[in-house]
Amino acid sequence: MKVIPLNELHTIIKNDDVIALAALSVANLPAELLKHMTKQHDDTGKLTGLTFMLANDISNYADGIDLDALVERGMIKRLIMSIITASPATVNAIKHDALEAYFIPQGVMTTHYRSATSASPGMITKIGLNTTADPRYQGGKANDRTTEDLVDLIEINKEQYLHYKFPNIDVALLRGTYADEKGNIYMHHETHLGEGFSVAAAAHNNNGTVIVQVKAIVANGSFNPNEVFIPSELVDYVVVNKDPKYHKQVMQKYYDPALAGHYRIASMTQPQLDLTDKKLILRRAAQFLTQDDVVSVGFGINNDLSQLLIEEKVTEAVQLNIDTGTYGGLLGSGMQYGMNYNLDAKMRHDMTWDFIYNGGIDIAFLSFGEVDADGNVNVSLLGDKMNGCGGFIDISQTVKTIIFSGKLVVGGQLNIQDDHITIAQEGTPSKFVDTVQHIDFNANYARSLGQTVYYVTERAVFQLVEDGIELIEIAPGVDLQHDVLDKLSFQPLIADKLHTIDSNIYRQHWGMLYKSL
Structure with missing residues (x-):
């Protein structure tokens, strides 16, 4: 040297x-x-x-x-x-x-x-x-x-x-x-x-x-x-x-000993998430968690999953992981994204993929950009926006259960009341399409692997089934035809027993996630 x-x-x-x-x-x-x-x-x-x-x-x-x-x-x-x-x-x-x-x-x-x-x-x-x-x-x-x-x-x-x-x-x-x-x-x-x-x-x-x-x-x-x-x-x-x-440690700081794992902090000093459609999606998605799940948190809307678990006081119930090699702890969101405190373990990036490839993850929370009638998902090319696939393909072809999260429409505003929602301003229906631009998640391949897959939006929840995607839940307050089906480019299957999403998640203060675990 x-x-x-x-x-x-x-x-x-x-x-x-x-x-x-x-x-x-x-x-x-x-x-x-x-x-x-x-x-x-x-x-x-x-x-x-x-x-x-x-x-x-x-x-x-x-x-x-x-x-x-x-x-x-x-x-x-x-x-x-x-x-x-x-x-x-x-x-x-x-x-x-x-x-x-x-x-x-x-x-x-x-x-x-x-x-x-x-x-x-x-x-x-x-x-x-x-x-x-x-x-x-x-x-x-x-x-x-x-x-x-x-x-x-x-x-x-x-x-x-x-x-x-x-x-x-x-x-x-x-x-x-x-x-x-x-x-x-x-x-x-x-x-x-x-x-x-x-x-x-x-x-x-x-x-x-x-x-x-x-x-x-x-x-x-x-x-x-x-x-x-x-x-x-x-x-x-x-x-x-x-x-x-x-030589900055993260974007926000030159060096923080706690981020390097030299000591633990008492709490994350982040404000609670505002009650928006994003928070509703995260709340419903989080209800798929079970006790002791090892969870992969993907880039996008799920960045705030850790903060939601902090609010719900269930951070010890599951272990959140990011594929960069951080295991457990408090995963920063918003302006603190990438600032991961109180980790249980820190490993080489390549060893983390060994962990994932060998079945280390129970459930993955991933974002979607486009979903088509067969259940395929695109995250890498959305119109003129080019992202690349990141670790999305690796994780979605390895994990047992996948929760894809995203908005049913682009833009739009909701009125969120104590037990239901209404549409205050409609958005552009361009996320559930006939054919995705890129296939980053292949639904037929997922079926052959026996994976369990859900698609969670602010208005409805879908599940991947043998013949396509099936609408299994609808938000209280929305009209099935006008607010959901008319916003899709295809006709999904509809469950014989179409359930209503738990109305409790529309409250300002929820505090009931522990009942799902």
């Missing part, structure tokens, strides 16, 4: 390199390394043709150093990622065929690094079958410029699998809190551990270069050897960060 100044990076990172990161927004993001790369390009105009591999979107907003900063400079030729939520210029470039782009399921991306060896044929898995990742659909390709196949359909013992082929890594750009004099990397201040170890190992196996940004160099023996996250044998260079804004 060698400690180098930033100005030596230009001799290491070259045109056309394949670069891998292991970051989530600003967490674990080596922002100072990225800033210097943009400076290198601005000074010389020679750092171009790069392939970037990252399982999550990145963002920093410190002097504009994020994914957009590289894309707008024309530095990136190809992107391989799972989700994009904070990079509008990058989305625009993908839409206009300015670069190649693939959206690959997050768990597949995160765990594939362990398959990047000379003894392995690459990543072979059933994750992604019959979805946008399947070559019979889009094969993960995000635009017309993207033509190379990274995913093949293969058969082993008369069963179908997907074979994912990722490029070898030339440079791994990683982050830790400290490096010791030998080059061992420690993650003491980081809120997420990430997949940095596996990325470093894959780069090392390819005779690539591993560069780690840290806060400081400490003496050998300063920490317990059990705390080494990346061993020195995998680290080529260390860069010591000089400016805290390029």
Whole structure:
């Protein structure tokens, strides 16, 4: 290991390199390394043709150093990622065929690094079958410029699998809190551990270069050897960060010891959720929970599920997990999203997917963008809005029970009264469609897996059944035909005994979720 100044990076990172990161927004993001790369390009105009591999979107907003900063400079030729939520210029470039782009399921991306060896044929898995990742659909390709196949359909013992082929890594750009004099990397201040170890190992196996940004160099023996996250044998260079804004723990803070798990806080200081259609959806969805459930919380409307459980005083009844590697605790919502306190455990990102793939989750709370008559769900492409699939495909093909949550219509306003709702202003009926734009959840495949699936909205609840989706509950106060059926592009099945949603959830103060557990 060698400690180098930033100005030596230009001799290491070259045109056309394949670069891998292991970051989530600003967490674990080596922002100072990225800033210097943009400076290198601005000074010389020679750092171009790069392939970037990252399982999550990145963002920093410190002097504009994020994914957009590289894309707008024309530095990136190809992107391989799972989700994009904070990079509008990058989305625009993908839409206009300015670069190649693939959206690959997050768990597949995160765990594939362990398959990047000379003894392995690459990543072979059933994750992604019959979805946008399947070559019979889009094969993960995000635009017309993207033509190379990274995913093949293969058969082993008369069963179908997907074979994912990722490029070898030339440079791994990683982050830790400290490096010791030998080059061992420690993650003491980081809120997420990430997949940095596996990325470093894959780069090392390819005779690539591993560069780690840290806060400081400490003496050998300063920490317990059990705390080494990346061993020195995998680290080529260390860069010591000089400016805290390029080494933030989460978007909101430079460093909070509680977020790193060094102590527990008494409570989350967040206001109660307003009584809106979103809260009604969360309340009804939460009634599907049972005691001791291990719960996967997806991105979107379910970000506030933890806050709802706090309000209902049932946080100890279930364990909430986020696929970044945080187990249990209090999951921040709203402006505190990503700030996870009082965790039971914190694990490497790739090990978390091992946990999920091996049946560790009992129930998943996921959002939907579009639902069609067969029950298929799209979250990755909604009109002009491009999100990517994230970990949605991995989780929805692995878990036993899925609760999809979202509004029946776009926009609109409800009058919420003590025991019912009425429609104050109607929205646009564009979420329940004849055919979804992308298939990120394949209903027929879910049926073959024997999964239990519900779709929860502010007006009605549907269930996936053999012949489509069936309307099983309706909100008190709404008209079945005018307020529900007329807002769908198709005619759903209707249960013989159509139930009314529990009227108690429409009260300002509920406090009865414990009765469902």
